Amino acid sequence: MTEDATERKVEAAERAALDLANVDDADRSAALEAIADAIDQHRNSVLDVNDQDVEAAEELLEAGEYTQALVDRLKLDDAKVDSIVEMVESLAGMDDPLGRTLQARHLDDDLDLYKVAVPIGVIGTVFESRPDALVQIAALALKSGNAVILKGGSEASHSNRELFDIIREAAQEIEAIPEGWVQLIEAREAVDTVLGMDEHIDLLMPRGSSAFVSYVQDNTQIPVLGHTEGVCHVFVDSEADLEEALEVAYDAKVQYPAVCNAVETLLVEESVAEEFLPAMADRYTEAGVEMRADDRTRDILADSAVDVLEATEEDWRTEYSDLILSIKVVDSLEAAIDHVNENGSKHTESILTESDERARKFMTGVDAASVFHNASTRFADGYRYGLGAEVGISTGKIHARGPVGLEGLTTYKYYLEGDGHRVATYAGEDALPFTHEAFDGEW
Incomplete structure (x- = not known):
C-alpha cells in the first residue's frame, strides 16, 4: 500500500467519523446485529482462511521464527467464532455510551451547563495475531460512534481481511452507517504514515511489546493509549x-x-x-x-x-x-x-x-x-468485567486504565443553554454571582 493510499483511508475515516457521531444508537446497534449475523453465516469461509494463516504460522514455528503462543492466539475454531458472535450481539444490546449527561449545573437562572458523552473521533489501532481482536475493536468503535483504522499482524492477514470485508459489508446494510467508518491497512510501512497524521487521528491504541508501544509514543504527536506486556x-x-x-x-x-x-x-x-x-x-x-x-x-x-x-x-x-x-x-x-x-x-x-x-x-x-x-x-478482561469487549488493556493511567471498553472510547463535550446571557452581567462592580448549583437533568 502506498503512502497516498494510506492517507486516503485515514481521511475517509475522518469524514465518516463526523457522520457516525450523529447516528443514533438504534442504527449502530442494528449494524452490530447485522455484523454478528454475517460472521455467523460466513463462519466456514472465516475458518478456511484462518487455516491458511495457521498453516503458514506453524511452518515458521518449526523454523523457530514464531512462538507457540503466537500460533495459539492465531487459531480460530467454531467455539471461538461462537464467542465472537456472542460478543458482538452483547455489545449491540448494551446501553448507548453516547449522549449521556455526565454532569449538569445551573450557572444562573436559565443558564445551564451540561457535560455530555461524545465519541473520540478517529481511533488508530495496531494489534497482535488474534483475529478476534479485529472484530472486538471494530465492534466497540461502532457502538461508541468512532471511526477506526485497523492494522493487524501479517501472520493473520487472511483472517483479518476476511473479517474486515464481512464487517464492512454487513454494516452497510444499515443506511445510516456512513461508508469509510472502518478501514484496514496491512503494510508495515503504513504504520509510520499513520503516526504522522496527527491532524486526522484522535487516538492511537497500539497492542504489543513495551518496545513497540514506546516506538509509537516516540514517533507521533497523536495521544497514545498503550497496551503493553502483562507481567x-x-x-x-x-x-x-x-x-x-x-x-x-x-x-x-x-x-x-x-x-x-x-x-x-x-x-x-x-x-x-x-x-x-x-x-x-x-x-x-x-x-x-x-x-x-x-x-x-x-x-x-x-x-x-x-x-x-x-x-x-x-x-x-x-x-x-x-x-x-x-x-x-x-x-x-x-x-x-x-x-x-x-x-x-x-x-x-x-x-x-x-x-x-x-x-x-x-x-x-x-x-x-x-x-x-x-x-x-x-x-482481567473487558467481557468478564461486563464492558462488552475491550480494545485492549491500558497499563497507563490516562485517560483510561485497565480493560478499555465503550466508556474508554468516549470523551465529553460541554453544552451551555442560555437565554441571551452576557459575560458583562457577571463582571464589574455590580456583577451578578454565579450559583454553580448541580442538578439532575439531561441535555
Whole structure:
C-alpha cells in the first residue's frame, strides 16, 4: 500500500467519523446485529482462511521464527467464532455510551451547563495475531460512534481481511452507517504514515511489546493509549487457604497461558512455602509448565520429582505468554508488594489470603490497573468485567486504565443553554454571582 493510499483511508475515516457521531444508537446497534449475523453465516469461509494463516504460522514455528503462543492466539475454531458472535450481539444490546449527561449545573437562572458523552473521533489501532481482536475493536468503535483504522499482524492477514470485508459489508446494510467508518491497512510501512497524521487521528491504541508501544509514543504527536506486556503476579499470603490457592494459581497460568492476563510470576510467603510449593509444583508439572525459581524455592523442591530451573533476574520481568512460570519465596507481604512494584508491568496482580486486612494492604500498595483478592488474574478482561469487549488493556493511567471498553472510547463535550446571557452581567462592580448549583437533568 502506498503512502497516498494510506492517507486516503485515514481521511475517509475522518469524514465518516463526523457522520457516525450523529447516528443514533438504534442504527449502530442494528449494524452490530447485522455484523454478528454475517460472521455467523460466513463462519466456514472465516475458518478456511484462518487455516491458511495457521498453516503458514506453524511452518515458521518449526523454523523457530514464531512462538507457540503466537500460533495459539492465531487459531480460530467454531467455539471461538461462537464467542465472537456472542460478543458482538452483547455489545449491540448494551446501553448507548453516547449522549449521556455526565454532569449538569445551573450557572444562573436559565443558564445551564451540561457535560455530555461524545465519541473520540478517529481511533488508530495496531494489534497482535488474534483475529478476534479485529472484530472486538471494530465492534466497540461502532457502538461508541468512532471511526477506526485497523492494522493487524501479517501472520493473520487472511483472517483479518476476511473479517474486515464481512464487517464492512454487513454494516452497510444499515443506511445510516456512513461508508469509510472502518478501514484496514496491512503494510508495515503504513504504520509510520499513520503516526504522522496527527491532524486526522484522535487516538492511537497500539497492542504489543513495551518496545513497540514506546516506538509509537516516540514517533507521533497523536495521544497514545498503550497496551503493553502483562507481567502479572499471584501472591500466596501466609493466611491463604492453600487448597483454594492451588486452584487459583493453576487457573491463572494454565487455563490459557498465551494471553496478557495469565500469571507470569508466583510469589509465596516463606511461612507457607514448604507446605504449598510441592503440591503446586506437582500440579504445574502435570500441566507441562516449565518452572524457573529462586534458590529458596529450588531448595524446598530439591527432594521432589519435579524439575525446576534457576531463575535469572530477567525472568522476574518477562512475559512468557506460554507454559513457563517464575516462582519466588518472599519474606513478607511487604516484600511481595515491593517485588511486584519493581518488576510488574502495572497490568493485573492478585493476592490469595483469608485476611481482609492483608488483602487491602496489598491491593492499595500495588500499582496496577487491576488488583484482585482470591481470584485468578485471568478475570482481567473487558467481557468478564461486563464492558462488552475491550480494545485492549491500558497499563497507563490516562485517560483510561485497565480493560478499555465503550466508556474508554468516549470523551465529553460541554453544552451551555442560555437565554441571551452576557459575560458583562457577571463582571464589574455590580456583577451578578454565579450559583454553580448541580442538578439532575439531561441535555
